[in-house]
Amino acid sequence: MLIECTNCNIHLEAETIGEFLSAYSDDPIDSAKYSLFKCPKCFNPILTEQTMDFDNVDYQLAFGNIKILYPNSEFHLNPIIPEKLRDSLKESIKCFRANSYTATAIMCRRTIEGFCFLKGVKDKNLAKSIEKLKTNGIINEQLYEWANELRLVGNEAAHNIEIEFSVVDSRDILDFTIAILDFTYSFKDKFDRFKERQSK
Ligand SMILES: [Zn+2]
Known part of the structure; x- marks a missing residue:
């Protein structure tokens, strides 16, 4: 069948x-x-x-x-993620579903760039901005590593005509991007609010 x-x-x-x-x-x-x-x-x-x-x-x-x-093919987008970033993620998912794996990587890099912007971090380039997210305590070491890798992969996708992405790579890039936003907007913010309540 x-x-x-x-x-x-x-x-x-x-x-x-x-x-x-x-x-x-x-x-x-x-x-x-x-x-x-x-x-x-x-x-x-x-x-x-x-x-x-x-x-x-x-x-x-x-x-x-x-x-x-x-296997469960659904991508779960947490509604707590800001609309602009969700729109960007939705477009990344559309690219993935259409087997456009290079476009998926580029869209994920764009999403990370948008994430820096919405978190009020704007430096002279994305590498510096992601570093600032870490120093400002918005992301931890692990998420920094993921975000930085997504930036590098996105750069390759945007500028290197020779590069090809497999379905597995593309799916991972998408999953990592979703995880960074999900972690930051749901778990980290929730934990910060929890800590604030405890300190009162
Ligand atoms: Zn299969």
């Missing part, structure tokens, strides 16, 4: 390993089909679910659209 491997970010003919039909009641509309596939490219498992639905042509009950349960 032609199925999307969210790990490889492509549709491919995957081998069926097993199937399971579940019935929540005697009514056929309550049954669902679970299938386990093996991706022929990365060999990872893919678990899908199909629930019963009336098809559009002859209104017969049949198994409907395939929903991928595993």
